Structure formats: structure tokens, C-alpha cells
Amino acid sequence: MPKKGVQQMKHLLGIEELSKEDILYILNLATPMKDIILREVKKVPTLRGKIIATLFYEPSTRTKNSFELAAKLMSADLVSVGVSTSSVQKGESLKDTIYTLEAMGVDAIVIRHSRNGVPNYLSSFSHASIINAGDGQHEHPSQALLDLFTIQEHKGHIEGLKVLIVGDIMHSRVAKSNIYALNKLGAKVVVSGPPTLIPNEVREYAEICYSLDEAIKDVDVVNVLRLQLERQQTGLINSLQEYHRFYGLTSERVKHAKNDLLVLHPGPMNRGVEIDEDVAYSEKSAINEQVSNGVAVRMAIYYMLMGGKEQ
Amino acid sequence: MILKNGTVLMNGAFERFDIRIENGVISKGGHDLSPDEGETVIDCQDKIISPTFVDMHTHVRLGQEYKEDPQVTIRKAIKGGYCALNVMPNTKPALDCAPMVERMLKTEAPEGFHIFVTGAITNENGTLAETEDIASAGAVAISDDGHWTENSFLFYQALKYAKKHDLLVMDHAQDMNLFKSGKIYEGKASFETGLKGFPKAAEASAIYRDGTLNAQVGSRLHITHLSTLMGLETANALKQIGVHVTMDVTPHHLIFDESAYLSYDTNIKANPPFGDERDRKALVHALRSGEITNIATDHAPHSEPEKDQEWEDAPYGIASIDSAFEVLYQELVTTSLVPLETLLTAMSTNPAYLLGMRHGIGIGNEANLTIIKLNEPHAISYEGGAKNNPYVGKESSAVVTMVILKGNVAYEYGK
Ligand SMILES: [Zn+2]
DSSP, rough: OOOOOGGGGOOOOTTTTTHHHHHHHHHHHHHHHHHHHHSSSSSOOTTTTTTEEEEESSHHHHHHHHHHHHHHTTOEEEEEOOOGGOEEEEEHHHHHHHHHHHHHTOOOEEESSSSHHHHHHHHHHHHHHHEEEEEETTTTTHHHHHHHHHHHHSSOOOTTEEEEEEEEEOOOOOHHHHHHHHTTTTTEEEEOOOGGSSSSGGGGGGGSSOOHHHGGGSSSSEEEEOGGGGGTTSSSOHHHHHHHHHOOOOOOHHTTTTTTEEOOOOOOOTTTBBHHHHHHHHHTBBBBHHHHHHHHHHHHIIIIITTTOOO | EEEEEEEEETEEEEEEEEEETTTTTEEEESSOOOOOOOOOEOTTTTTTEEOEEEEEOOOOTTTTTTTOHHHHHHHHHHHHTTEEEEOOSSSOOOSHHHHHHHHHOOOOTTTOOEEEEEEEEEESSSSBBHHHHHHHTTOOEEEEEESSOOOHHHHHHHHHHHHHTTTTEEEOOOHHHHHOSEEESSSHHHHHHOOOOEHHHHHHHHHHHHHHHHTOOOOOEOHHHHHHHHHHHHHHHHHTTOEEEEEEEEHHHHOOOGGGGTTTGGGGOOOOOOHHHHHHHHHHHHHTSSSSEEEEOOOOOOHHHHSSSSGGGOOOOOOOOTTTHHIIIIITTTTTTSSHHHHHHHHHHHHHHHHTOOOOSSTSSBBBBBEEEOOOOOOOOOSSSOOOOOOOEEEEEEEEEEEEEEEEEEEETTT
């Protein structure tokens, strides 16, 4: 199948299906979008008359707010569908929900779901653009794009960098999307974490280094993943304390890294588990910038899928 | 009735001769049989005549007719070239007692169509079902299909009862603790789709437990829907030390590998999951070599709303009894991976043998025959009932043109 260029792209389902050019195109778009955020009057008319719906089947204030703010800054109308976790719907009603949104004239649907492949499933019948805001353990493309955008801002480029991702690679859609994107852009990826949380198949895309002390030494960027605390109950990690001792990003560990190490974390953080407070708030950390960059990148995504054609 | 000039599969090889059918039975075979006055003659020039197929692993939805009415399943089976089904016990209610076995055996079916019943090994209380009653009621096999019999002690006792009654023990070999931790096998696809993976050892370790238990009992242990190379090697190793183990494989495990999951198509969601290309090739090779003697469809119909939802919430199952032969011919025979004789034997007389059914082309046998035309390219069609058949629309160059059950034409292509 011939690959569609960004210009014809209708949905954003994952990084895996994007080309290097697609990714660079979005990153380049994000720069002028960030300028808008920094302006006195933070609003452009680009998406006036368009309707964007956010449909979150998993609680995530951060990502939801970011997508919604990005829509508002571009003058789109917003339908925010709150789905309480207690009433997570069965398939029929998910399909019905999409049909209802379509009937309301919605142009794009931002979907967060605990099930893998839900955005792919929706894209098989939806007339509106589907934007994946995180599905199960599959992908979280906007997070990877904002991470890359942040890295590019700090380092000037992505190609040739060595990026370490620490934590639960197996269950992390953030890790998955980042690994794909970094590979496509020519960065070298190293992953570190407990052996129970690093799938073998990652070898195709990254070097595995179980010892964080070793791995941290020569990397340019470290992206620390949030640990789902319930991994302890399922027997995948032995205790949070042990996890912190072996895989926590402490200031002691950072001392052995390069001077210009850049620290990222998708948030929200478990302080004292995967990352220490003094590292998170050090001058090496771009964790707060990731938040504003998130809005810029999501504006770029909207622009690419909905705004670009008529402009 | 005379079947004229057909290429007939007999004892695993093709031979050209005419077949006479009288009173529902094959009465004569020979060259240039001349018809009596008024005797029907069916021209089988350029056609293959095989013993009808026997499916040793079918989910008939008694009590869940919304998935597929049992009568529709039987009609689709006949269209697919089958004359017999072996019904798995997970009906509603389950086939875990003599009255349910009797009820299932009474299912209406055309003359010459055989319903075999597999009773449950354990019941809902987690104890052994009344295996001896089930056997006396007419079951030919026992199984906890859908699940593995987790309790080793109970499985050991079940093997002993099975031995006494010569029941086939059909083993859905899958370590449940490992299975519960995932949706598909660990591998490239689980990594790329995010669908949770569980290790393939789940199959091999279960086969090993059950095989070693059977080494002490000597019952007829049958591993159904084998899916991994490791499982195959384990079963072969058990055979080497003299354990009685037979195996079947499904059409989908011969056709798909894990890369199929990348589409999140719920119609190919089945359990056990697909292995990688190596696993698939090993299964094909084992079918060719005779290590695996049987093909079973694991026909598992589901309703459209059940399958039309998020992948992880959709039920496991593929319903392909109506097109199993056509798709396997295309995938395995036209590609020279498996000889046609081997495919037909694995679908007909081999499963019949395990179910204790007298079958095959021989004088005195019930005239159950499937007539096939090769070089008849067509798209596989939807035949009603459940829609979770991933092969609909695919090209096949072989077609079942006629099915004869007990001497009567039960199905004719295009009619
Ligand atoms: Zn099964």
C-alpha cells in the first residue's frame, strides 16, 4: 500500500505508521504554534467552525486539558464527553457514541481508551478524524511528539542523540511511541528497567541495559516513565522501595551522567519511586516545559488533520 | 446411483473408478460400471471424490442460538463437505451430564449426518462430571475445551475413566495462569499492538503434564488445536517415549501467524492465539509429515455485535466450517506445501477413526462422499449464520460441488 503523505492524513492513530517526514512536518508546525501560546492574545481563528470532541474512557486530566486547550486556542468548538470509569461502556455503545458525535457534526474525535487498538477500530467506520490520545499499551503518539519537540528545542536536533527510557517498557504506550519516533528520526535508544517489564521484542528498536547506573553514563536524554503502582500486586515488581533503589532517577545517579543531560517525564510523577524531587526540579529537567509543548504539538496535530487543507 | 469417472481417494491415494451406491451404501467399485435401467448417473469426470469430512472440534450453539442456530451450523457444515461434527461441551447448559448428552445427540440432522458428542471433564462445581454416565449416554470423547483442566489430580482420574470407556480425551492444552496474563502470545505482535502477551510455553507445559499423566494411564490423549512449535516438539517427544498422543490443528493456525493481529480484526481473534511464522511453518510441515494427523475447524460462531467491538472485549472464535476445505486447498495445496491426499485424509478418515466412526470409500460403508472440482476459481461466499469467517471474499480455486449423505444428494453447488 502506498504510504499517504501527511497532507492526506485523516487520522492520527500511532507513530508506527508515520514516516520520518511526517514526524518532522508536525514538529516544524509546532514551533509557530508555541509562539501563539507565548503571545499576549493567545488565539487564532484557524479552526473556527470546526468541532472537536474529546472522549476519554480513562481518567487523564493532563492530556485531556492539553487537547482541549489546544482546540480553544485555535477557535474550534469543543464537545467534552466525560465518561466515568465506572460506566466504561461496551462496544455497541462506543460505536453508538461515535455515531452520535458524527450526527452532531463533529470533525475530529480525540479518544483515550484502556483497550488496545480502539482508535484503529473507530477509524474503520468513523467519518470524523480520529486522534489517538492513548490506547491501552499500544501508542500515545501526541506524547511522543511533544517529547521529541522538547528534545529538539534543547538539543537542536534528534538524529545522532542517545536517549534512555527508564521503567515499565512493557506496559507503556509512551515508551512504545517514543521508541518508534526516535528510531525513525535516527536517534539511538537505550531502555532500562526490571527484566520483568522489558519485552524481548524491544531489541529490534533499542539496546537493553538492565543496570541504570551503567545506562545513564553516556546518554543525552533520559525519559523516565511513570510506574503504575499496581504492578506490585501482579508480581512484576517486588516492592516500590526495591524499584527505587535499582531504577529510580536519583541525584546521585544524575551525577554520573553527562553534564548536559536532559530529563523528561510524561507525568504525573511518583516522587521517590521512579524519580526524586530534586532531579525533577533541577535545571536539567524539562518536565514543566513538556506541558506547554504538549499544547503546541496538539495544535500542530489539529492543524495537520483539519486546518491545513483549506488554508 | 453411479458416480462415473471420478478420481477417488481411497486409502490415502487417488485412483480412477466408478462407484455404485445402493440403499445408502457403497455397493460396488470398478471400471466402466454400466447403469441399470432408471439408475441415476452422476458424471464425475475431472472431479475428486473424497470421503466426506469429519469435524472433530465444533462449537454448536445449543442454548445460544443467537450466535448461530445449530441447524444453520449443520447446513454450513454440509456445504463445506462435512458429514459429521463432534460437538464441544461448552453449550448452554453445558454437556456435563447424561441428559444433556442425550439431548445433543437428538439434534435434528439429515440422514447420514452424524452428531458426535464430547462431554465435559469437570462440571461447574469444579469436580469431575459423571464421566461413566456421559459415556453410557453416547459421548465419544471428553474435554474441558475452552479451558484446560487445571486440576492435575482430577485430570488423572478422568484419564482412567476415559480408558475404561475408550473415550477420546480432547485436551485444550494451555496453562491457565499464563493464559490469564495475556491475550495473544508474547512476541512481535504483542509488542506492536499492545495486546498483552503470554508465553508460548503455556501450551507445551500443559501438553507435558497431560502426556506424562497419560504415560501412567494409557488412555487416548488428543491435543486439539495445536498452535506452537514447542507444543509440537513436546508432543513428539512424548510419543517417542511411548505415550499415546494424537494431535489436530485448525485451518487458522495453518494459515495465519501473529502478524494478522496488527489489523485488530476481531474476526481472526481465536484461542489459542497464532504463533509466529516459524510456528505456522512447523504446523504445516507436521501435517505434511503425518505427525499431525487431523484438521479440526474449531468452528466457533459469534454474533455480529459480539465481534463488532473493541478487540480485547470481543469473544475468541472463528467460524469457518463452510469454507475450511476451500481455503486450505488454496493456501496449502496450490502452494505445494501439502499434497491434496494428505489434506483430504486429515479432514475425513483420520478424524473419523479417532471418533470411532466407520468411514471411507469401501464396500459396505455408508455412502458419504464429497465431490470436489479443482480449477474452479471463485470467491468464498458467506453462507448465513455467524459472520466471523475471515475467509469470506477470498479466492479459492477448489469448490465442493456435491455432498452425498447416505446415498442422497444433500448439497449441490449452485443449487
Ligand atoms: Zn479449545
